[in-house]
Amino acid sequence: MFFDADILIATGSRTGDETSLDELVGISNNTQLPVIVGSGINDDNAKKILEIASGAVVGSYLKEDGVWWNPVDVERVKRLMDIVNKLR
Numbered sequence: 001m002f003f004d005a006d007i008l009i010a011t012g013s014r015t016g017d018e019t020s021l022d023e024l025v026g027i028s029n030n031t032q033l034p035v036i037v038g039s040g041i042n043d044d045n046a047k048k049i050l051e052i053a054s055g056a057v058v059g060s061y062l063k064e065d066g067v068w069w070n071p072v073d074v075e076r077v078k079r080l081m082d083i084v085n086k087l088r
Contacts (some may be wrong), residue, residue, distance in 0.1 A: 009057070011038035015068060016060045018045060024052050042066075043076075046083045 010019045010027050018040030028035045034054035041049055041056045049056065060068035062076050 005033060007034045007036050007054070009036045009038040010053070012040040015039060016066065018042075019049065021048065021052070024049070028052055041080075043079050043083060046080060047087065050084065050087050 008027055008031055010024045011017075012019050016039060019037045024035065024037065035052075037049050037053045037056040039057070039059075040061075041058050042061045046056075058080065060066055062072055062080065064070035064073045
């Protein structure tokens with residue numbers, strides 16, 4: 001393993017930017033390690049991302065208006081978790 005890594009994380013260009021599916025597939029096809037998405041997951045892309053990735057780090061999307069410094073938006077959490085629970 002490379003530097004004793006336990007997972008690999010694929011991210012977008014900056015906080016909240018969607019991770020490229022091409023990049024995600026490229027990483028997944030070239031490692032034995034689990035691949036986690038580090039940015040950009042939301043209601044619209046969760047299904048396609050989680051069909052490839054082993055998991056995701058979700059932050060700003062779960063905040064009111066998708067703004068990282070705002071409070072958590074409970075409805076956004078519920079919507080995303082409904083999608084995740086159907087996939088898992």
